[in-house]
Ligand SMILES: Nc1ncnc2c1ncn2[C@@H]1O[C@H](COP(=O)(O)OP(=O)(O)OP(=O)(O)O)[C@@H](O)[C@H]1O
């Protein structure tokens with residue numbers, strides 16, 4: 001069984017069909033990219049999976065269970081974690097605190113979170129803080145852990161967002177244009193981090209990205225969305241040679 005199964009997903013805004021009858025699956029331990037011109041419906045599809053958007057038709061199943069009627073928080077708790085196209089950090093919190101907000105969903109959902117102020121919850125808080133610091137260090141931004149998010153460079157903010165998303169070791173990561181604003185060496189680092197996650201943790205990654213070389217290098221398979229419809233799907237090499245894809249891109 002696939003980890004994520006999207007079936008006939010359709011999202012309408014008034015008269016506009018932003019996503020039209022899209023079906024695909026994502027397997028554990030793979031990177032699947034979603035590319036396509038501006039306005040193709042990529043972010044809308046992500047938002048529908050994460051439940052920030054309502055499906056007009058279709059279904060989304062995660063580990064075999066329907067998730068398209070859950071709240072965004074419930075989807076996140078099930079293990080579908082995401083980053084946002086336009087940054088989703090709290091500027092007034094430090095990098096470390098931002099990562100902790102990702103971990104707190106887990107803590108709150110357990111009994112521990114209910115025992116406010118107890119020894120056990122303080123212990124779990126300390127463990128979470130330790131893990132957050134470790135992760136930031138692992139991603140090469142340990143030195144900014146205690147700086148406010150708003151004071152970080154664009155690339156550092158991206159990395160903090162990604163650390164927050166993967167802090168709970170989620171089975172599925174949705175990354176919306178993670179390479180935007182990253183300097184080429186940092187891009188390369190991000191690419192290696194994603195591959196390492198996928199290969200060592202079996203994480204599945206669904207990735208929206210315009211940086212085409214990044215996509216070609218990191219992805220196992222690529223889907224192309226144009227005007228809300230999937231027009232192609234295949235390995236990076238197959239997609240590179242697809243005429244319809246070239247037209248969709250050259251046409252913009
Ligand atoms: N909340 C909304 N209300 C109305 N229309 C919307 C809404 N959100 C998105 N759209 C429209 O849906 C279409 C798809 O937008 P979407 O943001 O999903 O595209 P995208 O593929 O992510 O583009 P980009 O590459 O520029 O990020 C666009 O025409 C957009 O204007």
Ligand SMILES: [Mg+2]
Pocket residue numbers: 042043044085
């Ligand atoms: Mg988008």
